[in-house]
Amino acid sequence: MADGGFGRLIGRRRHLLGIGGLDSRAVLAVLDLAETYISLARKGGARDVLRGRTVLNLFFETSTRTRTSFELAGKRLGADVITMSPSGSAMAKGESLLDTATTLNAMAVDVLVVRHDQAGTAALLAQKVDASVINAGDGAHEHPTQALLDALTIRRHRGTLAGLTVAICGDILHSRVARSNVRLLSMMGSKVRLCAPPTLMPAAAAEWGVEVFTDLRAALREADVVMMLRLQRERMSSAFVPSAREFFRFYGLDREKLALARPDALVMHPGPMNRGVEIDSSVADDLAHSVIEEQVEMGVAVRMAVLDLLVRDARRNA
Amino acid sequence: MKTLFRHVHLLDPASGRDSLGSLLVVDGRIAALDPPEWPSDAAVVEGAGLCLCPGLIDLRVGLREPGEEHKESLATLAARAAAGGVTTLVALPDTSPPLDQPALVEFVSRRAASFGSVTVLPMGAATKGCAGRELAEMGLLREAGAVAFSDGRRAIAEARTMRLALAYAAAFGAMVVQHPQEPSLSAGAVATEGLLASSLGLPAAPAAAEAILVARDIRLAELTGGHVHFSPVSTSEALDLIRAAKARGLRVTCDTAPPYFDLNETAIGEWRTYARLSPPLRSEADRLAVLAALADGTIDAIASDHQPQDTDAKRLPFALAEPGGVGLETLLAVTLNAVHHGSLRLLDAIALLTSRPAALLGLECGRLAPGAPADLCLFDRDLAWQIRADDLIGPSRNTPFDGRPMQGRVVGTWKAGVKVFG
Numbered sequence: 001m002a003d004g005g006f007g008r009l010i011g012r013r014r015h016l017l018g019i020g021g022l023d024s025r026a027v028l029a030v031l032d033l034a035e036t037y038i039s040l041a042r043k044g045g046a047r048d049v050l051r052g053r054t055v056l057n058l059f060f061e062t063s064t065r066t067r068t069s070f071e072l073a074g075k076r077l078g079a080d081v082i083t084m085s086p087s088g089s090a091m092a093k094g095e096s097l098l099d100t101a102t103t104l105n106a107m108a109v110d111v112l113v114v115r116h117d118q119a120g121t122a123a124l125l126a127q128k129v130d131a132s133v134i135n136a137g138d139g140a141h142e143h144p145t146q147a148l149l150d151a152l153t154i155r156r157h158r159g160t161l162a163g164l165t166v167a168i169c170g171d172i173l174h175s176r177v178a179r180s181n182v183r184l185l186s187m188m189g190s191k192v193r194l195c196a197p198p199t200l201m202p203a204a205a206a207e208w209g210v211e212v213f214t215d216l217r218a219a220l221r222e223a224d225v226v227m228m229l230r231l232q233r234e235r236m237s238s239a240f241v242p243s244a245r246e247f248f249r250f251y252g253l254d255r256e257k258l259a260l261a262r263p264d265a266l267v268m269h270p271g272p273m274n275r276g277v278e279i280d281s282s283v284a285d286d287l288a289h290s291v292i293e294e295q296v297e298m299g300v301a302v303r304m305a306v307l308d309l310l311v312r313d314a315r316r317n318a
Numbered sequence: 319m320k321t322l323f324r325h326v327h328l329l330d331p332a333s334g335r336d337s338l339g340s341l342l343v344v345d346g347r348i349a350a351l352d353p354p355e356w357p358s359d360a361a362v363v364e365g366a367g368l369c370l371c372p373g374l375i376d377l378r379v380g381l382r383e384p385g386e387e388h389k390e391s392l393a394t395l396a397a398r399a400a401a402g403g404v405t406t407l408v409a410l411p412d413t414s415p416p417l418d419q420p421a422l423v424e425f426v427s428r429r430a431a432s433f434g435s436v437t438v439l440p441m442g443a444a445t446k447g448c449a450g451r452e453l454a455e456m457g458l459l460r461e462a463g464a465v466a467f468s469d470g471r472r473a474i475a476e477a478r479t480m481r482l483a484l485a486y487a488a489a490f491g492a493m494v495v496q497h498p499q500e501p502s503l504s505a506g507a508v509a510t511e512g513l514l515a516s517s518l519g520l521p522a523a524p525a526a527a528e529a530i531l532v533a534r535d536i537r538l539a540e541l542t543g544g545h546v547h548f549s550p551v552s553t554s555e556a557l558d559l560i561r562a563a564k565a566r567g568l569r570v571t572c573d574t575a576p577p578y579f580d581l582n583e584t585a586i587g588e589w590r591t592y593a594r595l596s597p598p599l600r601s602e603a604d605r606l607a608v609l610a611a612l613a614d615g616t617i618d619a620i621a622s623d624h625q626p627q628d629t630d631a632k633r634l635p636f637a638l639a640e641p642g643g644v645g646l647e648t649l650l651a652v653t654l655n656a657v658h659h660g661s662l663r664l665l666d667a668i669a670l671l672t673s674r675p676a677a678l679l680g681l682e683c684g685r686l687a688p689g690a691p692a693d694l695c696l697f698d699r700d701l702a703w704q705i706r707a708d709d710l711i712g713p714s715r716n717t718p719f720d721g722r723p724m725q726g727r728v729v730g731t732w733k734a735g736v737k738v739f740g
Contacts, residue, residue, distance in 0.1 A: 020517075055362065082401055092421065096632065097635070098633055114357075116635065118635030118636070118638055119519040119520055119589075119635065119636060120518070120520075120588070120589035120635050120637075121635045123588055123589055124589060124633075124634075124635055138519070138635075139519050139520075140519030140521075141518055141519030141520075143520070176519060179517070179519060202511075202516035203511045203512070203516070203522075204511065204512050204513040204515075204516040204517075205516065207512075207513040207516075208513075208516070208517075221707045231532055266644070313505075
């Protein structure tokens with residue numbers, strides 16, 4: 001935010017393409033504003049912040065949680081929210097992505113929320129559309145609003161992110177959530193540990209400035225926060241891991257392994273969970289540790305804040 | 319018809335000539351160097367110190383005709399070659415349909431010849447359909463003019479197939495050109511494994527995917543007595559293996575392409591699909607190793623690996639974009655960059671573009687000698703300019719070098735004594 005705006009400037013608009021485009025002041029600006037939106041997110045009282053603005057959710061990849069969260073966030077602030085899920089059509093293949101951008105420009109959309117299975121799609125669209133683009137997940141690259149909502153959730157419980165030991169565990173290789181969280185948490189002074197079977201750990205993970213583990217027990221020791229990632233079923237069919245039961249035995253979070261973390265450790269999961277694969281129900285549902293439901297709630301508040309900041313900036317520059 | 323080039327800096331790696339002089343062309347062939355008398359009926363090209371070298375011989379060019387003429391026709395290819403000083407090029411067989419039929423090989427060379435500016439020497443498919451299973455009719459393809467055999471941008475994956483191809487091609491005196499990327503490790507990969515690819519979340523293959531296939535095929539060349547040529551080579555580890563194989567006297571050769579000694583993976587930046595190449599751009603350490611292997615002779619040729627892709631194929635999310643970059647027009651300039659940076663001697667650089675690829679294929683061109691075809695490239699070794707994609711001959715302008723400042727440029731090209739560019 002050194003130049004006074006939030007997000008990455010491409011063309012005439014600012015965009016949230018990744019945590020990689022933010023500095024710590026920008027992160028704090030989102031978190032502080034999101035705090036003020038929590039009760040509003042809860043109560044559902046509409047406001048006039050985004051009245052007359054159009055938010056378009058463009059989800060090339062299926063999603064329930066993130067899409068609904070953005071829809072709610074937009075509506076809570078009074079925006080017109082439209083959702084398109086062109087999966088299965090020719091568009092999903094990416095061929096006519098830029099035709100889509102042209103169409104959207106003609107519709108004068110203010111904010112475009114995009115999810116796609118290819119890394120770099122949000123950045124590509126940001127170059128071609130007049131709207132502010134929010135990356136809601138692009139391949140294995142970034143999912144910035146997830147990292148922001150995770151940070152908000154942690155900060156509400158611990159008061160700060162600095163100095164905390166956060167263990168991110170599971171399929172790191174294919175995870176945009178892990179990449180965004182590593183960037184954000186490292187920037188805010190947390191100590192980040194990554195844990196995965198070697199087949200699901202990027203070869204260069206040690207160069208990310210994190211501690212790398214293949215033994216979940218070692219990774220959990222004295223951790224303040226445990227983030228479990230979803231193991232997608234297709235990873236098993238492509239032989240990254242031998243079976244779900246073997247994965248659960250060594251990399252699934254259960255009570256016994258969680259006991260190695262700090263007694264007040266937070267358990268997080270970006271959802272949707274595979275119970276009995278990466279996380280045991282006894283842990284996922286244990287409200288003494290699990291803040292998984294709260295993450296969903298914080299998601300709406302964080303997305304309200306991001307929409308507000310981007311539109312505010314566009315208005316200032318109009 | 320006579321043409322006299324005078325006051326030119328003659329560069330002929332085959333003879334070691336590297337000095338000012340003159341050159342006389344009569345009826346499409348070089349008649350004399352430094353003729354004692356200048357004929358009065360000759361057209362004169364006043365060199366004023368410009369460099370004159372044999373027309374460049376490019377060992378690796380992707381064709382888009384037949385099959386994808388909207389990306390590049392043979393007519394456009396011929397124009398681009400002339401603009402790059404390239405007078406002979408070796409074409410990959412992975413067109414659509416692939417060059418696995420003698421008639422297709424003849425079609426390509428004959429049609430290209432009709433434009434008059436460049437000799438196109440097609441490779442034949444090593445396997446039917448370039449599909450990697452059954453051997454193509456190498457003997458018949460060779461008779462039709464195929465100069466080597468390859469499956470193009472697709473590696474011959476099966477060790478057994480590669481063994482048979484090497485053994486069989488040897489009977490017809492041809493080399494097998496292998497794209498050295500181990501296919502199962504490289505499947506779906508669009509970048510080299512490392513910090514950059516992992517940060518961008520791009521599917522990546524380890525650099526070792528190259529050395530792994532090179533190691534196997536060196537062993538198969540030894541087993542069969544065949545000649546394997548790796549194209550293009552881009553990693554330190556693979557080059558070490560090739561260097562060692564050559565020291566043992568095996569029939570192993572290789573080329574590289576300008577992106578692999580002028581750029582590293584950071585050229586990808588944030589999703590620049592023009593820098594999506596196959597093999598993918600490598601680390602800085604690998605780039606330096608390629609330069610060292612050019613200087614010490616391990617690499618036999620610099621080829622453009624010209625791969626035209628139009629906007630529709632490139633304006634996509636990075637991993638969905640087609641790989642490849644155009645390179646004919648910039649081949650000499652980017653190579654001269656390595657000379658100006660002190661990594662390569664000028665005459666060695668020209669050898670990698672002329673006499674050495676000629677020797678690999680037993681061609682009579684690629685040298686400045688009486689009797690040789692008057693295929694010539696005149697260039698200004700110091701002219702400063704900038705590569706701009708928009709300035710290239712279209713429709714495919716996918717250069718990974720867009721925006722790079724250059725020093726040195728082709729100013730004239732002659733094919734069999736006829737000026738075709740400049």
